[in-house]
Amino acid sequence: MTDLIDGKAFAEGLRSRVGELAAAFTAQTGRKAGLAVVLVGEDPASQVYVRNKGKQTVACGMASFEHKLPAETSEADLLAVVEALNADPLVDGILVQLPLPAHIDEQKVIATINPDKDVDGFHVVNAGRLAVGLPGFVPCTPLGCVMLLKDRLGSLSGLDAVVIGRSNIVGKPMAQLLIAESCTVTVAHSRTKNLAEVVRRADIVVAAVGRAEMVKGDWIKPGATVIDVGINRVPVPASAGSEGKTRLVGDVDFASCQGIAGAITPVPGGVGPMTIAVLLRNTLVAAHRNSGLALAPDAI
Numbered sequence: 001m002t003d004l005i006d007g008k009a010f011a012e013g014l015r016s017r018v019g020e021l022a023a024a025f026t027a028q029t030g031r032k033a034g035l036a037v038v039l040v041g042e043d044p045a046s047q048v049y050v051r052n053k054g055k056q057t058v059a060c061g062m063a064s065f066e067h068k069l070p071a072e073t074s075e076a077d078l079l080a081v082v083e084a085l086n087a088d089p090l091v092d093g094i095l096v097q098l099p100l101p102a103h104i105d106e107q108k109v110i111a112t113i114n115p116d117k118d119v120d121g122f123h124v125v126n127a128g129r130l131a132v133g134l135p136g137f138v139p140c141t142p143l144g145c146v147m148l149l150k151d152r153l154g155s156l157s158g159l160d161a162v163v164i165g166r167s168n169i170v171g172k173p174m175a176q177l178l179i180a181e182s183c184t185v186t187v188a189h190s191r192t193k194n195l196a197e198v199v200r201r202a203d204i205v206v207a208a209v210g211r212a213e214m215v216k217g218d219w220i221k222p223g224a225t226v227i228d229v230g231i232n233r234v235p236v237p238a239s240a241g242s243e244g245k246t247r248l249v250g251d252v253d254f255a256s257c258q259g260i261a262g263a264i265t266p267v268p269g270g271v272g273p274m275t276i277a278v279l280l281r282n283t284l285v286a287a288h289r290n291s292g293l294a295l296a297p298d299a300i
C-alpha cells in the first residue's frame with residue numbers, strides 16, 4: 001500500500017500555528033507582521049499564486065502588500081520598488097515573483113533585496129548561510145519538503161536521498177537541507193547517466209525537474225518516500241467536452257508509483273500548499289528577527 005502524504009492538511013496546520021504566533025507578535029509590537037509581494041506582468045499562473053499568497057497572509061493575521069507592475073516596467077523602476085520595500089519598517093518579508101520579464105536581470109533584483117527580508121531565501125547571502133549552516137532564510141519549497149519528510153519518517157539520518165533537478169530554487173537548497181539531516185545525497189539532473197538506476201537506490205526521491213510525469217514507478221525502490229515538486233499544466237486527453245481543458249500533474253507518474261512507493265505527495269495538494277505555508281512561516285520569523293524579538297527555533 002502506498003500512503004498519501006497530505007501536504008494540504010500539513011500546510012493548514014502550519015498556517016494555524018503561524019496565525020497564533022502572528023497574533024502574539026501583534027500583541028507584543030502593536031503592528032502586524034508584513035509580507036510584500038511584487039508581480040511584474042500578467043502571467044495568469046503567477047496571478048493565481050500571488051492572489052493565494054495574499055489571501056493566506058491576511059488569513060494568518062499578517063499584512064499583505066501587493067505591488068502589481070506592468071510587464072514593460074524597467075529594471076531601474078523595479079529596483080526602486082524593492083529599495084522602497086527594504087526601507088519600509090512595516091514590511092518584514094519581500095517576495096518578487098519569478099520568472100521576471102526577459103529584459104530584467106533576476107539576479108540583480110534578488111541581490112537588491114535586504115537578505116534579512118528575503119523570505120524566499122534566494123539571495124546569495126542566504127544561500128551561503130544555508131551552505132555553511134548559519135541561520136538564515138531557506139527557500140520555501142525545499143524546506144516544506146523536509147518538513148513533510150520528517151513528519152513521515154522521523155529521523156532522516158543515514159538514508160539515501162536522490163534529488164532530481166539542480167535549480168537554485170529547489171534542487172541545490174534541497175540537497176543542502178538533506179545533507180544537514182545526515183542523508184547521503186545524490187543530485188541527479190538532465191545529463192545524469194542511467195537516471196532510473198540512480199533513482200532506484202533512493203530511500204527518498206525528490207523530483208524537481210519540471211517535466212510532466214517523467215519519474216516512473218519502476219524507478220522507485222519498494223517502500224521509498226516520493227516527494228513530487230513538479231507543477232505541470234498538461235492538456236486533458238481528448239474526449240467529448242475536453243477541448244482546451246488542462247489538469248495539473250507533477251514530475252512523477254503518480255499512478256505507476258501506486259503499490260511501489262511507501263508514500264507519495266499528490267499534485268495538487270502536496271508540496272504546493274507547503275510552499276505558501278512556509279513563506280508565511282519565514283515572514284513571521286523575519287518579523288521577529290527584524291524587531292529584535294526572540295522566537296524559539298523550533299516554535300514553528
Ligand SMILES: Nc1nc(=O)c2c([nH]1)NC[C@@H]1CN(c3ccc(C(=O)N[C@@H](CCC(=O)O)C(=O)O)cc3)C=[N+]21
Nearest residue numbers: 049095096097098099120231268269270272273275276
Ligand atoms: N519568488 C518566487 N517565489 C516562489 O515561491 C514562487 C515564484 N517566485 N514563482 C512561481 C513559483 C510557483 N509557486 C507555487 C506556490 C504554490 C503552489 C500551490 O499552492 N499549488 C497548488 C495548486 C495550485 C493550482 O491549482 O494552480 C497545489 O500544488 O496544490 C504552486 C506553485 C511559488 N513560486
Ligand SMILES: [Mg+2]
Nearest residue numbers: 165166167189
Ligand atoms: Mg535541472
